[in-house]
Amino acid sequence: DTGVSQDPRHKITKRGQNVTFRCDPISEHNRLYWYRQTLGQGPEFLTYFQNEAQLEKSRLLSDRFSAERPKGSFSTLEIQRTEQGDSAMYLCASSPQSYEQYFGPGTRLTVT
């Protein structure tokens, strides 16, 4: 069990650029979640996948954000036309059809 991995761990980008993050869940975990955490706050839910189906999207997920989970394994989160307000830690978690979620180390995004 290698845990949830995320890539990259850090990303610095200029405003207006597109970025893509990857999450590899624990194998055979069919639930996958994305959260966003800003400084001094708890994580906030962004979206949820059950296998390859995206079943819920938060209102925080504007149309500049898109997430996919092809084949129900790894997931990607893309942010188009980044803004300074997108600077945050993006967390991925997976779960084996239970209520326990296992978090990855996160991707820290800085938009300059």
Add this chain to the structure above:
Amino acid sequence: AQSVTQLDSQVPVFEEAPVELRCNYSSSVSVYLFWYVQYPNQGLQLLLKYLSGSTLVESINGFEAEFNKSQTSFHLRKPSVHISDTAEYFCAVSFTSYGKLTFGQGTILTVHP
């Protein structure tokens, strides 16, 4: 609206002293409750959980939390803290059947020698 409130943003204590980190939630439906810990420069780790059964749950490193339905609380306690317990602690609640978590704002526990 469903929400989670951690009443203290920072809790400083001395080593070997007891500590309580408070968490309250607002919900009209059944909930599942969690405490996560985040050590500096590390990811979130599940500390303990309440899903059903005994309202008192314990972790392997001496923390315990009690689910109080009437007071809608899930406070975290430890009778004697160590320097290594210094971290940020998050209370999280699942109000849904598929496990989406709503987190509190976090409490930074700092243990002084």
